[in-house]
Amino acid sequence: MIRLALVSLSGYCSGCEVALADVISEVLPRIEIVYSTLIADIDKLPSNIDLSLVSGAVRTKHDIEVLREARNKSKLLVALGSCASFGGIPGLANVYVVAELLREIYGTYPREVPKLTRAAAPVSEYVQVDYRLPGCPPPYKLLIELLVCVDEKKPLPKPPSRTVCDECSLKKRDVYEENVYRLGERDDVDFSRCFLEQGILCMGIATASGCEAQCPSRGVPCRGCRGPPAKIVDQGERLLSSIASVFSKIDEEELVRKIPDPLGYFYRFTLPSSTIPYTPEILKRMEKDEGSD
Numbered sequence: 001m002i003r004l005a006l007v008s009l010s011g012y013c014s015g016c017e018v019a020l021a022d023v024i025s026e027v028l029p030r031i032e033i034v035y036s037t038l039i040a041d042i043d044k045l046p047s048n049i050d051l052s053l054v055s056g057a058v059r060t061k062h063d064i065e066v067l068r069e070a071r072n073k074s075k076l077l078v079a080l081g082s083c084a085s086f087g088g089i090p091g092l093a094n095v096y097v098v099a100e101l102l103r104e105i106y107g108t109y110p111r112e113v114p115k116l117t118r119a120a121a122p123v124s125e126y127v128q129v130d131y132r133l134p135g136c137p138p139p140y141k142l143l144i145e146l147l148v149c150v151d152e153k154k155p156l157p158k159p160p161s162r163t164v165c166d167e168c169s170l171k172k173r174d175v176y177e178e179n180v181y182r183l184g185e186r187d188d189v190d191f192s193r194c195f196l197e198q199g200i201l202c203m204g205i206a207t208a209s210g211c212e213a214q215c216p217s218r219g220v221p222c223r224g225c226r227g228p229p230a231k232i233v234d235q236g237e238r239l240l241s242s243i244a245s246v247f248s249k250i251d252e253e254e255l256v257r258k259i260p261d262p263l264g265y266f267y268r269f270t271l272p273s274s275t276i277p278y279t280p281e282i283l284k285r286m287e288k289d290e291g292s293d
């Protein structure tokens with residue numbers, strides 16, 4: 001029986017816990033939920049936790065306190081989902097300093113919201129993480145596999161070194177169109193054939209396997225939510241270089257025009273874990289930032 005804590009940080013959407021609620025009925029005899037503010041009304045972290053599943057990016061001082069307490073009280077701590085693993089979608093806010101961000105959202109600077117950290121960060125920036133299970137949310141089968149491994153005290157599954165392309169069953173001819181389209185921009189898409197070969201950006205090429213290519217198999221290109229495969233540090237960088245080599249014959253300016261939001265395309269889930277440095281200009285603005293802690 002696993003004494004399980006579900007720790008939700010503020011940079012999250014609760015989708016990971018909803019995914020977990022789905023699997024709980026399958027593993028119910030194996031778990032006892034000892035902490036969760038969402039699916040059980042238990043708001044004090046007990047001691048002797050077997051497994052803490054942490055979802056959400058770190059965004060407030062309170063997040064850091066809860067996270068450290070969970071780490072101290074847990075045998076295993078797992079980053080659940082792409083927000084906890086890489087910073088996720090909340091990490092895209094890191095292109096703003098906090099005061100700018102709050103003004104952008106609320107119009108005026110609000111005094112009643114909790115002080116935010118300077119940047120959204122993955123859990124591993126503050127505590128030691130035993131395992132990452134990325135995905136937005138993580139795939140059902142992998143969640144069950146993780147819980148069964150912990151319950152049976154088996155080694156945790158190895159992070160995948162393969163990509164979504166490796167497990168994608170769409171037909172490939174190794175012939176690429178010499179143009180880039182957004183989905184919806186052309187009405188003759190062959191949904192049984194690789195999107196990328198048809199000029200539609202698909203991130204499966206640099207995204208960790210494990211989801212059974214569920215988006216392409218349902219007619220939607222991969223957005224890269226599982227992050228990079230093992231041994232690749234920067235998913236966005238790998239995506240950029242792969243796309244550039246696949247579409248090498250397309251005029252550079254045309255390519256830039258077709259991808260109006262490169263950060264949102266290539267770093268949608270991983271910006272805080274990427275190798276993109278803060279520019280001196282952003283660092284200077286951060287020092288003066290009235291909105292962060």
Ligand code: SF4
Nearest residue numbers: 013015081082083136
């Ligand atoms: S990883 Fe996705 S589903 Fe999970 S908390 Fe973040 S945004 Fe929500």
Ligand code: SF4
Nearest residue numbers: 165168194195202204
């Ligand atoms: S690029 Fe996308 S559609 Fe093509 S094989 Fe990879 S995952 Fe499948």
Ligand code: SF4
Nearest residue numbers: 211215222223224225
């Ligand atoms: S296909 Fe891509 S975006 Fe869809 S679940 Fe898999 S990794 Fe995530």
